[in-house]
Amino acid sequence: MHYFTPKRCATSNKIMYHDKLQAQRAADQSLIERGAELWVYRCEYCGTWHLTHRDPAMSHVYVPLNQQLKPHSRKKGYKPRRR
Numbered sequence: 001m002h003y004f005t006p007k008r009c010a011t012s013n014k015i016m017y018h019d020k021l022q023a024q025r026a027a028d029q030s031l032i033e034r035g036a037e038l039w040v041y042r043c044e045y046c047g048t049w050h051l052t053h054r055d056p057a058m059s060h061v062y063v064p065l066n067q068q069l070k071p072h073s074r075k076k077g078y079k080p081r082r083r
Helices: 020-034
Strands: 039-042 049-052
Touching (some): 020 039
16 A cells, blocks of 8 residues: 655655645644644745744744843943943
């Protein structure tokens, strides 16, 4: 018996969809069959479309704490003023 095995991304190991419409159909089917809401996004590594359970509107870019702060003086004994 022959089973279809979808191609997977080498980087993320997610199923690769050739176009956005095909990926959206799979996301809609998942919502109907399993009740799982999925979003479609384009992979930056392989260029094909993948599904994710994270809402892209709610996601944010992580910036390390030390890069969020303004640069401070490296003078010995210097303490930044608290606000």
